[in-house]
Amino acid sequence: DTPPAAGGPVQKLSDGRYAVLAQAPALGAAVLGTGIADRAxxxxxxxxxxxxxxxxxxxxxxxxxxxxxxxxxxxxxxxxxxxxxxxxxxxxxxxxxxxxxxxxxxxxxxxxxxxxxxxxxxxxxxxxxxxxxxxxxxxxxxxxxxxxxxxxxxxxxxxxxxxxxxxxxxxxxxxxxxxxxxxxxxxxxxxxxxx
Incomplete structure (x- = not known):
């Protein structure tokens, strides 16, 4: 029940999962928490x-x-x-x-x-x-x-x-x-x- 290691904010959801913002290209990969600093x-x-x-x-x-x-x-x-x-x-x-x-x-x-x-x-x-x-x-x-x-x-x-x-x-x-x-x-x- 440990939150994922992310370079940005992490939110524990009501069902026990975690939300982490990430931006990745189609069919691609990215590091969690990167490319999202401008998100409200x-x-x-x-x-x-x-x-x-x-x-x-x-x-x-x-x-x-x-x-x-x-x-x-x-x-x-x-x-x-x-x-x-x-x-x-x-x-x-x-x-x-x-x-x-x-x-x-x-x-x-x-x-x-x-x-x-x-x-x-x-x-x-x-x-x-x-x-x-x-x-x-x-x-x-x-x-x-x-x-x-x-x-x-x-x-x-x-x-x-x-x-x-x-x-x-x-x-x-x-x-x-x-x-x-x-x-x-x-x-x-x-x-x-x-x-």
């Missing part, structure tokens, strides 16, 4: 309306009392990423009953019916910085349990969402909706077998 630390604080606010100088993310991302403000670009009135990380249940090839096909009309999982059973701050801030969100539906970790690292421009699911539902699709306020002529998004 990440902070986490309770929000006035419930939930938490994560901030690292590049992003400010507001996660509400139900684990929904109500704001993701990019300071470098001076713009909000979440659409007005929207909520990111909104889990939705859709019926999965395709005309052909059950468990393989998703018919376009699956989008027409859904139920939002917009209430959390628990939202808590697991790690509050300075290298990594993490909010843990737990939800249940039917017999299934969803546990998510929304993490922001010092200096990062990315909110990471790790989702663990004990899925016990049948004929149901689970989707994470992110209504982004992005205006572009073209967009390409990848999924497992295409885009």
């Amino acid at each position: 630390p990440v902070t986490a604080r309770p929000a006035d309306t419930g939930g938490y606010v994560l901030h690292n100088g590049a992003l400010t993310v507001h996660i509400d009392r139900d684990g929904l991302v109500r704001s993701a403000y990019d300071h470098d670009r001076g713009r909000e990423a979440i659409a007005p009135g929207g909520a990111g990380n909104l889990l939705q249940l859709h019926p999965d009953d395709p005309v052909r090839w059950s468990a393989w096909n998703l018919d376009a009309q699956y989008r027409n019916v859904h139920r939002d999982l917009d209430t959390a059973t628990a939202v808590r701050l697991d790690d509050e910085g300075p290298l990594l801030a993490c909010v843990r969100v737990e939800r249940t539906t039917g017999r299934s349990v969803v546990v998510q970790r929304l993490s922001l690292a010092a200096g990062s421009r990315v909110l990471e969402v790790d989702t663990d699911i004990d899925w016990r539902e049948e004929d149901t699709v689970l989707k994470a909706a992110w209504p982004l306020d992005v205006h572009a002529e073209r967009v390409a998004s990848e999924i497992q077998f295409g885009h």
Whole structure:
């Protein structure tokens, strides 16, 4: 249970692991704690309306009392990423009953019916910085349990969402909706077998 030898700050995380900032080229290696002196630390604080606010100088993310991302403000670009009135990380249940090839096909009309999982059973701050801030969100539906970790690292421009699911539902699709306020002529998004 000894922290790693690093040339910079080390943070013990709530799960017993350690966070250390490092910068390395793609498929490369680097010495821990090097090349990161200019990174602002990440902070986490309770929000006035419930939930938490994560901030690292590049992003400010507001996660509400139900684990929904109500704001993701990019300071470098001076713009909000979440659409007005929207909520990111909104889990939705859709019926999965395709005309052909059950468990393989998703018919376009699956989008027409859904139920939002917009209430959390628990939202808590697991790690509050300075290298990594993490909010843990737990939800249940039917017999299934969803546990998510929304993490922001010092200096990062990315909110990471790790989702663990004990899925016990049948004929149901689970989707994470992110209504982004992005205006572009073209967009390409990848999924497992295409885009």
